[in-house]
Amino acid sequence: MQGLVIGLVGAEGDGIRATGQSLIGALAREGYFGLLSTRNGARPIGGESSCRLRAATTAVLNPGGAPDLVLVHNWDAYRSLAGELPIAAGTVVIHEERAGNPPATGPFWEVKPAAAVPAPFEELAEKSSGVQDAKVEIVLGMLSVWLGLSAKRVSGGIASRFPGLGAAALKGKQRAFSLGATYAENNPLPRDLKLDPLAAPAGDRRVADGNEMCARAALFSGCKFFSGHPITPATEAMLYLQREIGSYGGSFLEAEDATAGAAAALGASYAGIKSMTATSGPGFSLQTEVLGLASVAELPLVCLNVQRGGPATGMPTRQEQADLFAAAFSSHGDTVRPILAPTNAADSFDVTVEAFNIAEHYQTPVVVLSDQEIAQTKAIIEPIDPDRFDVVDRLEPTRAELKDYVRFEASESGISPISHPGVKGGNYLAAGFEHDERGTPTLNGEIHARMNRKRLSKLDPLKGRRDLFVSEGDPDAQIGLISWGNVAGIALEAARTALSQGIKVKILVPRLLYPVADEVYADFFKSLRRCVVVEQSHQGQLHKILRMWMSVPREFTSVSKSASNRISPLEIVQLIRAMEQPANDSFKSHYCDLLNVL
């Protein structure tokens, strides 16, 4: 097979996470591509959990559709996480023998799987080492055979996973792996799910998630200060920087709340240091006053907002794209702050470097709008070539300019040289209060209008950044998709599938969400009679923002789902097919049925 989706579900002690991570590590070593998303039930530690691993011989754009293989350790765990791994007619289910037979009908699956076969995970684990915690190795042994992976590479990960483990215990684990492999050899799957061998040897790929890639990009960009408050699902970005930033000559502050996190980062930026904060929805709501201050004081600041289901506490461990309105509009007064959205883990690196560059060049806060799916999904990533990137620093005043320094001096670009405490002659007042070019506080309406114009129009060149958009498909197509964030990977795959089936369609993926790059969209809209924005929120927030700023095609529609409801590439292919039909009432009802929304 060129690719497949594997699901693992179990309760505490079944080693679901460990199994998934070992497997994706082995796939990376082998040279395959893959994505691993992990879900917990309500309990933060322990309790039920699931893994969805999509593996393929070519780049994987999204977590995929219905699983080909699901390993169930525990039926209650599956019941609680069934939405993650919906069974389809082709799915093979392997379940713990001791858990008994799966129910024939009911809440477990609406569609009958291709097969539901028992396997003695627990019994083999006991046999191998006398304890159940060898289940991970038993399952890895089975999967290495069933998927056709190198036993050496898969089992090779065991020793590195337990660096402190004694020789005897390690031997027990290796024995478990062999027992699992032997079992699989004697019990082939009812469907062949072996991955195709790779045509060419892979480069030095590694497994990382979006949070790690944002953090790495920050260090790469010269970020020397991070402050933030832990919050799901952004915490890993903070933890990575906490661990690493000192080695790069930077400092870290675990702030008492998200506001303080943004405020301290803004303080560091005022002191002339590239800085960043990271948060998720509830923290982002708190930070908006700091972002407003950064806009008026014209100070660079990168704010990573890893979206989760909202509003308020919402659904902390589930993905959603419903913070776009908040990112664009949530501070009082006239502000425009650039918003960038990565589409996957590797892209998180590029987008974050871009965010730092834009923040520093334009002296503005920039929001990186990641989401739980991108941030916490482990992905197999190609090596990053550092020479691909320029790193931009803020414009500093010259010696001549420091003789009579005017901090907010009018310039054609709207960008004025910025000094920082410690620079002799560069002394100025940064203020939330409106001010003139010298930073002098004012209540004068003319000055306010002039400074508003400076602060807003300096960002106009961003709208011409075509490099921040991905466009694919038939340029003359009459139907088109727009999609962003993690959903873009789903839409992109669907568009490619539709194109390969001879359907004339095109797709636009903005990584710059705000300000709205009107010319880029206008060009895209030219040939379109029908356009759908595919995203994940109840309101379809990008769709609404585009309607606010753009003349849109006659049939310009939103297809959007609330948090935690996966959209599969197949659903979007069906949507594209429906879009191809002549205009009639059934179009709307057709895709509404498809996605069960609106």
Add this chain to the structure above:
Amino acid sequence: MISTDSEHRGGAKSGHCPARAYRGELKPTWCAGCGDFGVMTALFRAVGAVGRPAHEIAFVSGIGCSGQIPGYSAAYGFNSLQGRALPIAQGIKIARPELLVLVVGGDGDGASIGGGYLPHAIRRNPDLTYLVVDSGGNGKTDGQFAATDPSARGGELQRGALEALENPILFALTYGANFVAQGLTADLDGLSKMIEDGIRYPGFAFINVKSPCLGCGDLEMQVLLQKAKMRKLSSMGHDSSDLERAIKIAREDGDSLHAGVFYRNPNPPATFGSKVKELKQRPAKAAAEAVG
């Protein structure tokens, strides 16, 4: 750029400078007789005594009348958000430890919206000085009740307050601040000396300043009340290393207005900056290594 890497601002580069060297060009827009004039004078005198050049000073404030003080100085200023001055200032200090960082705000900043930041600044112990200009009322919006003691602004306006009062000195002492003082604008010499001491103290210094406010009531009466109720800690024979006694006196504040250093930890614990510096003593990596 700055050549010295000395974290503590009482360090090598200090030398007396006249207070006017720190005065900016703008004319204050405070009401005539406002206590902020006195606070600013005392501050500039203290900074002058320490003698750091103006460009090495970052002066952070919240909002409101006292928040304007950085704008009237020749130093770098940041007139920020209500209540958020402390985290902003800590970001500056951590990012550039060689700077002298001063924070000023009103009692709204320090005891109301920003009250939650004080314990964290105290437990981190960054080397910065925080001045709360405490008028005991919301002057700018017409003298509504505030969290702190309004007795220095006269009894008339106290009617109608339903809440108990916050005692900023007791608050700071209880959370473990290592330098805690209270000054009165009626005693400018004492005030500027204690600000200077606070700046020179190696760690977080908290100074509450009782300051009259026209928006909160009759100015003349407030000045008279300050003078009548003032009790200098030095003349009470208070030993500033005695924390128990400091807490005892702080509990009685209000009936009398105590002026002086309540507590100065004679064994200053490590500052946040020194701990951050330690963490940086690891093998250095170049930015390009971050690609992995």
